[in-house]
Amino acid sequence: MEEELIGIKNAALSFILEAKDLESLEETKLQFLGRSGKLTLAIKEITKVPVEKRKEIGILANEVKNTIEEALKRQEKILSQKKKSALFEKIDVTNPGIKPPLGHLHLVTQAIEEISEIFERIGFERVRYPEVDWDYYAFSALNFPQNHPARDEWETFFVKSYEDPKMGKIVLIPHTSSGQVREMERAKAGQKEISIKMLNIAKCYRRQSDVSHTPMFHQFEGLVIGKDISIVHLKGTLDYFVESYFGKDRKSRIRPYHFQFTEPSFEVDVTCGVCLGKGCKLCKAGWLELGGAGMVHPNVLKAGGIDSKKYTGFAFGWGVERVLMMKQGLEIDDLRILYSNDLRFLKQF
Ligand code: DAH
Numbered sequence: 001m002e003e004e005l006i007g008i009k010n011a012a013l014s015f016i017l018e019a020k021d022l023e024s025l026e027e028t029k030l031q032f033l034g035r036s037g038k039l040t041l042a043i044k045e046i047t048k049v050p051v052e053k054r055k056e057i058g059i060l061a062n063e064v065k066n067t068i069e070e071a072l073k074r075q076e077k078i079l080s081q082k083k084k085s086a087l088f089e090k091i092d093v094t095n096p097g098i099k100p101p102l103g104h105l106h107l108v109t110q111a112i113e114e115i116s117e118i119f120e121r122i123g124f125e126r127v128r129y130p131e132v133d134w135d136y137y138a139f140s141a142l143n144f145p146q147n148h149p150a151r152d153e154w155e156t157f158f159v160k161s162y163e164d165p166k167m168g169k170i171v172l173i174p175h176t177s178s179g180q181v182r183e184m185e186r187a188k189a190g191q192k193e194i195s196i197k198m199l200n201i202a203k204c205y206r207r208q209s210d211v212s213h214t215p216m217f218h219q220f221e222g223l224v225i226g227k228d229i230s231i232v233h234l235k236g237t238l239d240y241f242v243e244s245y246f247g248k249d250r251k252s253r254i255r256p257y258h259f260q261f262t263e264p265s266f267e268v269d270v271t272c273g274v275c276l277g278k279g280c281k282l283c284k285a286g287w288l289e290l291g292g293a294g295m296v297h298p299n300v301l302k303a304g305g306i307d308s309k310k311y312t313g314f315a316f317g318w319g320v321e322r323v324l325m326m327k328q329g330l331e332i333d334d335l336r337i338l339y340s341n342d343l344r345f346l347k348q349f
Contacts, residue, residue, distance in 0.1 A: 001042075001049055001057050008038050009064045016071045022079050029072055039065060107349045108218060108338060111324045112201055115220050118244045122237070124199040124222065127186075129179040131203050132159065135168030141181040141303040142261035150260060155207040157215075172205035176221035177261060177317050180296070183223055184304025194311055196225040201320070211334045218320035225296065225306065225313030231264075234293060234314035242270055246327055249276055254293065262294025262315060270326060288326050291318035 012032045019025040032039045042061065049057050105113070116126050129137075135151075144150050159170040179200035187196050200221040209215050224233065235254065242252040250273065254266035268290040272283035279286040293316035298308035325332060332338075337345050 001045070001053075002060060004042055005039075005057070005060055005064050008032065008042060009067055012039070012068045013071055016068070016075050019075055019079065022076065022083065025072065025075055025079060032068055033065070033072075039068065104349070106346065107324060108320055110349070111320050111327075112218065112220075115245065115320065115323070116199065116201065118241060119199045119220075119222065121244075122240060124197045126199045126201065127179065127183060128202060129182045129200060131173050131205075132170060133173050133178050134164065135171055136166070137181055138171050138173055138175070138178040140168060141300065142177055143297050143299040143303075144260050148260070157205050157207060173202065174206050175204055175317055176200045176202050176219040177315070179221055180223050180261070180300060180315060181304045184225070184301070184306055187225070188305050194225055194306055196223055196313065198223040209336070211336070214321070214336055214339055216339070219291075219317055220320060221315065221317045223296070223313065223315045225301070225311055227311060229312045229314060231295060231314070234295070234316070237314075238268060238293065238316070245323065246270060246273065251277065252290070253287070257292065257294075259292050259294055261297050261300050262292075263297045265292065265294035267291070268293050268316065268318070273326060290323065290326070292316065 012028065015028040015031070016025065019028055031037055034040065046054060046057055046061060120126065138156070139148070139151055140146070156174045157172040159172065161170065163169050179198070179202070183196060183198045183200070187194055200223070201218065203216055204219050205216055207215065222237065224237070238252050238254070242250055251271045253269050255269065257265045257267040259265040269287040270290050271277035272280060272286055272288050274280050274282050275286060277286040294314065296313040296315050301308040301311060301313070321335060321338060
């Protein structure tokens with residue numbers, strides 16, 4: 001039995017030393033220490049050894065096992081080191097790496113940044129007001145009488161959970177004009193003289209989804225209030241924006257229109273970027289409609305607690321997606337593609 005154990009030890013050690021890789025080392029391990037490995041089977045035989053010798057043989061068997069295990073560990077370390085350095089030899093560290101794809105801001109976000117910068121340059125202050133707001137700020141304070149059909153016209157999303165006797169229902173704001181009276185309230189608080197130059201950019205929501213409308217879209221709303229503010233300031237601001245955003249070759253015009261919260265009210269047009277006003281397939285008569293504008297209605301100033309005899313103002317509200325498309329001269333067949341996150345589309349910008 002002693003000889004057998006010594007034989008096993010020697011055989012195991014020479015196999016271990018000869019192992020060329022981790023796989024053959026594992027095989028050797030199984031061959032000697034596995035469930036039916038040579039040493040495992042020999043150890044089982046110890047019960048057959050006469051009692052007086054059993055202890056001695058037991059100790060020997062244990063030593064053999066420890067020696068084999070240690071040798072296995074040592075060789076394993078050496079072989080895995082070898083494997084690692086072989087791998088490094090194969091890697092050419094001077095090879096240029098794989099560049100991860102670099103994204104960019106969404107084109108609506110890019111447009112918002114550009115619009116903000118243009119207005120900041122002439123002193124407008126960017127503000128944000130709730131996108132879930134009272135009916136009061138979205139409609140009533142803007143001179144919409146109760147039960148005015150405009151609440152339907154605007155195709156508003158109403159939040160049904162609660163209705164306040166004074167503020168009315170809760171809505172997802174259908175336009176950024178809802179920030180006007182909130183801004184007046186803010187400007188009034190603790191100040192003697194009113195001076196407002198607000199730019200409110202926000203998400204707006206309407207029940208609409210077709211090729212030229214998405215249920216969520218963005219508007220930017222300008223509001224200027226001070227002493228002696230007139231239509232001249234409105235037209236000047238409009239010209240400045242059109243020139244800065246669309247380019248010097250684009251012109252703007254205002255047309256009489258009706259909005260509940262401005263008097264007089266206008267619709268604003270910009271010459272088409274494709275034909276520059278001559279008339280083409282995209283614009284038909286040379287002009288594209290930008291959005292609404294007007295002189296703030298005295299009732300709206302009143303709702304904001306501002307004396308309409310002392311102060312006047314103008315406002316405008318235009319769509320971000322709209323100006324974006326008008327700038328690019330984009331003929332997007334379906335506006336909803338802006339929000340479908342299709343990289344084939346987004347990568348082009
Ligand atoms: N809120 C209007 C809309 O969504 C646009 C608008 C019209 C805004 C006239 C204004 C304005 O500030 O003066 O259709």
